[in-house]
């Protein structure tokens with residue numbers, strides 16, 4: 250596929266099936282697909298329906314067979330432990346085969362679900378690949394989620410086995426993971442038969458006899474006994490590779506299901522054409538395997554592409570300083586770096602003049618990619634100025650698995666417009682509609698939607714919840730997928746993504762549901778009513794802020810109750826919720842039909858212009874909310 254962006258996008262528009270047929274040729278198939286798109290299957294059709302393949306084979310085996318065995322596949326760089334560990338493709342394959350052998354001997358086979366709750370260590374990536382090798386379906390849970398969230402995911406996926414580590418490492422503290430797993434299993438209805446535990450020296454986990462299995466010992470034994478010769482299970486292109494739970498509008502997270510074939514074809518296309526990364530290049534996505542960015546661009550895309558990936562266990566600042574990112578780029582010869590804008594805001598705050606950048610020569614770095622939240626133009630310009638490479642904002646979501654809109658660096662770099670993730674990628678016809686479903690004019694804010702069918706790589710459905718998928722994503726705008734993002738398009742077709750249309754907020758690049766936090770706050774016995782909104786934050790973009798109305802008969806000190814509510818959210822959802830701001834109020838502003846005016850509250854909090862809603866029940870309450878916010882220094 251050659252040509253600049255306009256040619257390539259036009260080629261896709263002319264003949265989408267031919268376009269995706271060609272893209273699929275970069276993948277090794279056990280049986281090549283003859284039906285590129287089957288509109289009769291699935292919720293909106295399925296890609297490569299009769300193709301047979303294996304994702305692990307495409308990530309590892311084929312590169313070893315093609316002579317890349319000695320090239321680095323994975324570099325684990327951990328400022329948290331002060332170590333760097335490297336694996337070639339051959340070594341990575343050896344580890345993955347052995348883990349697959351262990352999983353198999355513990356009864357895991359094709360189609361079984363495996364929950365992975367691990368920190369940023371190579372064993373986490375190898376475990377994902379081992380599941381893929383067996384045709385088992387992994388569901389990775391981010392380490393910042395607490396036991397209750399973990400339990401939901403184990404239950405919904407009906408996991409047969411959990412893989413975990415004894416602990417994760419956060420700056421200044423060791424976070425025990427295994428007790429969370431024990432609690433999640435104890436509290437839930439679904440009882441996985443085994444828990445495979447990777448013991449880390451920073452905290453040894455207690456083992457439950459008969460259920461828990463030591464990861465390292467089991468892998469060692471599998472190798473010694475020759476139980477590591479596990480071949481790749483042929484799977485249909487449409488078989489699930491993984492389930493990744495993401496925040497929905499209710500407390501119940503949505504299990505986004507990703508397939509094998511379409512996922513690989515789309516990711517391979519993106520590596521070449523969006524990121525401009527070749528086999529042998531070093532690609533670094535500074536995210537976490539618990540998020541979609543980690544799934545797609547730490548694990549699968551770089552390895553499918555024959556590139557070297559970096560698994561980074563650290564933070565942009567404080568591990569040990571704001572120069573860590575540049576040290577990693579320089580030391581490992583990174584050619585493209587991908588992270589969330591919040592990481593750059595953190596670095597810029599610590600090192601406004603970018604003095605650390607000068608300390609690390611980075612001749613290999615060709616571009617910086619930002620996604621996960623809106624890239625504010627100031628941060629973007631700062632990065633451009635100090636790194637001297639193109640800084641590329643691109644927009645996507647857990648549901649799509651790869652960029653909906655981007656500036657395709659690998660094809661040709663289009664003019665950059667700060668604040669815009671540029672133009673739709675092939676596969677995506679993006680429209681902006683008003684609430685009644687009519688297209689809006691350029692420059693007018695509306696609902697951003699994608700014309701069906703979604704391209705390869707996007708979700709097939711929600712796990713065992715086709716109806717929920719239809720209702721929440723496809724029904725409101727018939728013929729389209731609703732992104733739940735609001736924004737506009739300018740006269741050149743550039744998209745500007747401005748806000749969510751639901752109750753999801755983006756905090757430090759992490760997707761959180763305020764509705765879910767409200768559900769948790771409401772369980773506190775002294776809380777009569779509550780509302781959680783996202784308020785602007787200089788570092789994290791947005792942070793949650795809870796307004797609590799206490800019950801009339803409560804005589805306890807409000808401060809103590811506020812602390813309890815904060816702890817409750819931390820316990821139930823996890824520290825990742827970053828729920829620390831609680832404001833007591835006597836009543837909440839509502840419409841006459843009883844709907845809480847969260848949107849107006851948010852505008853007041855962020856000091857944006859707002860209009861008195863015509864349907865408001867008692868206008869005085871908004872004044873009370875404003876006073877309470879300002880009294881809290883917001």
Ligand code: COA
Nearest residue numbers: 392393419424536540542589591592595621757758824825
């Ligand atoms: N395991 C356990 N706890 C975790 C965790 C993990 N994997 N990740 C985060 N947490 C905890 C943090 O320690 C913090 O706890 P605290 O309340 O006790 O301080 C809490 O969850 C909130 O984390 P976060 O919102 O990330 O704040 P932070 O102050 O720790 O870090 C940044 C702020 C900006 C440095 C950090 O968010 C970051 O590096 N972001 C990069 C972007 C990114 O990774 N995005 C992912 C999608 S691309």
Ligand code: AMP
Nearest residue numbers: 620621622623643644645646647746760
């Ligand atoms: P997640 O599913 O966690 O990847 O979060 C997806 C959401 O993050 C999107 O629906 C957007 O609201 C937001 N988002 C991601 N990338 C961008 C971007 N480049 N610009 C603006 N918002 C973004």
